[in-house]
Amino acid sequence: MSPTSPLTRTPTAQETRGRRDRSITDKDANAINRVEELSYDLKIHEVMTRQMKIASPEMPLANVLEILRINHISGVPVVKDSELIGILSLEDIVRAMQKNELSAPVSQYMTRKIITVASYDSIVSAIQKFSDSRLGRLPVLDENNKLVGMITKGDITRGILVALQKDYKEEEVRRYRASHLFEDIVSDRTTLVLRYNIKAHDFTHGGNASSHIKRALLRLGADPQTARRCGIAVYEAEINLIIHSTNGGILKLEVESHRITMSTTDDGPGIENIEQVLQPGYSTATEQVREMGFGAGMGLVNIKRCVDKMDIESTVGKGTKLTMRIYVPTENLNGRKDD
Amino acid sequence: MNLKKIIELANGHLLTPQTNINIEINGGYGADLMSDVLAFSQPNSVLLTGLTNPQVVRTAQMAEFHAIIFVRGKQPQAETLLIAAQENIPLISSPFGMFELSGRLHQAGLPSFESNESN
Numbered sequence: 001m002s003p004t005s006p007l008t009r010t011p012t013a014q015e016t017r018g019r020r021d022r023s024i025t026d027k028d029a030n031a032i033n034r035v036e037e038l039s040y041d042l043k044i045h046e047v048m049t050r051q052m053k054i055a056s057p058e059m060p061l062a063n064v065l066e067i068l069r070i071n072h073i074s075g076v077p078v079v080k081d082s083e084l085i086g087i088l089s090l091e092d093i094v095r096a097m098q099k100n101e102l103s104a105p106v107s108q109y110m111t112r113k114i115i116t117v118a119s120y121d122s123i124v125s126a127i128q129k130f131s132d133s134r135l136g137r138l139p140v141l142d143e144n145n146k147l148v149g150m151i152t153k154g155d156i157t158r159g160i161l162v163a164l165q166k167d168y169k170e171e172e173v174r175r176y177r178a179s180h181l182f183e184d185i186v187s188d189r190t191t192l193v194l195r196y197n198i199k200a201h202d203f204t205h206g207g208n209a210s211s212h213i214k215r216a217l218l219r220l221g222a223d224p225q226t227a228r229r230c231g232i233a234v235y236e237a238e239i240n241l242i243i244h245s246t247n248g249g250i251l252k253l254e255v256e257s258h259r260i261t262m263s264t265t266d267d268g269p270g271i272e273n274i275e276q277v278l279q280p281g282y283s284t285a286t287e288q289v290r291e292m293g294f295g296a297g298m299g300l301v302n303i304k305r306c307v308d309k310m311d312i313e314s315t316v317g318k319g320t321k322l323t324m325r326i327y328v329p330t331e332n333l334n335g336r337k338d339d
Numbered sequence: 340m341n342l343k344k345i346i347e348l349a350n351g352h353l354l355t356p357q358t359n360i361n362i363e364i365n366g367g368y369g370a371d372l373m374s375d376v377l378a379f380s381q382p383n384s385v386l387l388t389g390l391t392n393p394q395v396v397r398t399a400q401m402a403e404f405h406a407i408i409f410v411r412g413k414q415p416q417a418e419t420l421l422i423a424a425q426e427n428i429p430l431i432s433s434p435f436g437m438f439e440l441s442g443r444l445h446q447a448g449l450p451s452f453e454s455n456e457s458n
Contacts, residue, residue, distance in 0.1 A: 036361050204418055207397025211426070214401065231401045232377045239394075293390045293398075298374035305378065 038163050039156075044126055045119040047159030048140045048149035054079045055088055057107035061096050064088055064106060077139045077147055078110045084139055084147045086110035116141050119148050123156050179221035182257045192220070192255040198241045198264070200248040203292060210235035213253050213262070220255060226328060230260055233306040233324050236299040237264045240322070243289050244269070249319075262307075262324045270316035277312075278304075340364050340449050342406055342429060345385060348447050349408055349433035349440055354420060358429040364405055366452030369441050373398045380404070384452035387440055391415040396422045396430075404428070410437045 055064045055076045064076060068090060075089035088110040096102055096109045115133050117126045119142045129138060130153055140149040182190050194216060196209035214231035218224070234251065241249045241264050249266030271277055278300055285295025304310050307324040314320040342360045346353060353360060368380045369387035373394060376386065382403035388395055391413050399407050406429040409415060415423075415430060423430045433440055445451065 037359060204393055206394055207401070211397065211400055228382065228401075228403060235397065235401045236374070236377065292392050292394055293371055293373035293376075293388075294394070296372050296374050298372075298378065302374055302378045 034164065034167065035160055038160050039124040039127060040122045042123045042159055042163060043119070044117055044121050044123055044140055044151055045142075045148070047123060047155045048119065048151040049155055050149045052077065052150045054147075055106050055110075056080065057085065057105060057110070059106045060103050061088075061093055061106060061109060062102040065093050065102065068093075073137075075137050077150065078106055079147060082146065084114065084116070084141070086112045087114055087137075087139065089136075114139060117151060118143070123151075123159065126151050126156060175219055175221060178216075178219040181220070190256065194253040194255075196238075196251040198238055198245075198248050198251050200242060200245045202242055202248075206239055206242045207235055209251050210238050213251075216253070217255070217260070222260070222328065226260070226326060229306040230262065230326055233303045233326075234262045236303050237262065237322055237324065239294055240264065240299050241266060243285055243295060245320075258328055260326045260328060264322045265319065267319040268317060270318055271312070271314040271320055272316055274312050274314060340447070342385070344447075345406070345408075345444060345449065346431055348443055349431065349435060351408060351431040351433045354415065354430040354432055355423050355428075357424055358427055360406075360429055362405055362429075364449070366450045367441065367444050368404075368452045369410075369437050371437075377402050379454050381452040381454055385444075385449075387437055387444075389413060389437060391419055393418045393422050395419065396426060396428055399428055400426050406431065408433050408440065410435060410440055 053067050053071055053073065053076050055067070055078050057078055057080050067076060068074065075087055077084055078086040078088055086107070088106050092109045092111060093102075096104055101108075115129055115135060116139050117129060119140050126138060129135075137150050137152045139147055140151050142148045181192060194213065196212070198209060199205070210231055213234050214227050217227045217230055222230070234253070238251055241251065245266035246268040247266070249264055252263045252265070254261040254263075276282055279297070280301045281297040283290075283295050283297035285297075289295040300310075300312075303322075303324060306326075308327050309323075309325040311323040312320065340363070342362050342364050345351070345364055346360065364383065364385045366381065366384040367387060368376065368384050370376050370380075371389050373390070376388075376398050380386070380402045383405055385406045385408060386395070386399050386402075386404045387408050387410055389410050391409055393416065395407060395415075396419055407423070408431045410433055412432055412434045414432060420430065435443065
């Protein structure tokens with residue numbers, strides 16, 4: 001037996017400090033969050049071991065030692081008349097060996113003070129009991145306090161890994177399907193076009209289209225930075241349509257393997273002086289719009305910062321077309337360069 | 340800093356009980372101007388704001404905020420709560436004003452996630 005398992009010993013002060021000093025990256029944070037979520041979602045009965053070895057109180061310790069050795073386990077629950085009355089661990093047997101009493105009955109050396117967990121509880125309650133008690137295995141009782149299984153830290157790790165793998169596979173399948181669009185469908189030039197109708201002055205639904213676009217880009221395999229830039233640009237453009245257009249307009253996303261083009265088109269009122277609307281701080285927005293946190297004259301400035309190319313065409317009385325373009329590094333969107 | 344701890348420091352009240360508050364928040368950002376939020380914030384932080392309309396949640400989502408705190412005890416519109424629940428973004432109401440709350444969180448070790456350079 002190893003003297004102290006890394007799972008049960010208390011970390012040294014230096015280790016604790018080291019961990020705090022390490023800054024957590026986005027990626028770490030996501031992984032931790034999902035594992036933490038799972039520790040609440042997964043129930044003990046989903047991960048516990050049901051087929052367990054048990055000992056009776058009359059059994060000689062030597063027999064139990066044999067059970068532990070053959071099954072590679074370090075402890076067994078002791079059951080009398082189908083009721084849990086104790087736990088016998090290797091440590092208890094070692095105590096007996098020191099006194100050369102391996103022929104003594106289990107009841108003489110077993111631990112009677114038992115810490116148990118409920119099968120219907122989340123695994124987080126088992127994790128807490130493991131860390132409080134430093135025990136390696138805990139008996140699991142059902143709602144009628146009957147012994148139904150054992151849980152170890154290994155069971156928890158395995159349960160979480162299986163659940164994570166399932167999550168990962170589901171998202172992978174979705175991503176795979178979407179991101180291979182550009183490889184699986186052969187053409188000289190493949191373009192995926194998404195169109196959204198935006199209503200004028202509909203602030204309540206403002207941003208819904210942008211939210212869908214961002215999600216679509218991530219599914220298509222865009223890197224998070226590109227998706228964020230597109231999301232912010234298209235959101236500002238969507239809000240502009242809502243604030244300024246007479247009859248609403250169309251928001252369009254065109255995805256190609258090497259570039260993403262977003263555009264908004266409306267049929268009025270049109271912009272009189274394009275130079276002027278590009279000035280930071282210039283705004284024609286109403287007080288109502290400003291109260292909502294928009295209309296500070298920063299929308300187009302923001303868009304310009306986010307995209308590689310921005311273009312406005314406008315005729316007063318006819319309408320405005322805003323085009324925004326982001327070039328994608330070749331390895332993203334799984335595309336081959338086609339020009 | 341854990342969002343739970345931030346809620347504690349803010350004397351906050353979680354308005355979206357179904358969202359997970361056991362998440363790590365890397366920094367803070369405060370503004371009432373949504374274009375500023377979009378332009379100068381960094382992802383994975385908490386947004387402190389006095390605005391309560393649904394656009395705040397959409398803005399937070401686009402700029403990748405992990406939580407929103409409404410300052411001065413403001414209560415969001417029903418639509419705002421709905422979108423936040425859909426998008427799984429925790430909403431919190433704090434009795435403190437923007438300056439007071441920023442100070443408290445910053446002093447407790449939450450870094451400012453306001454960036455001045457353009458990306």
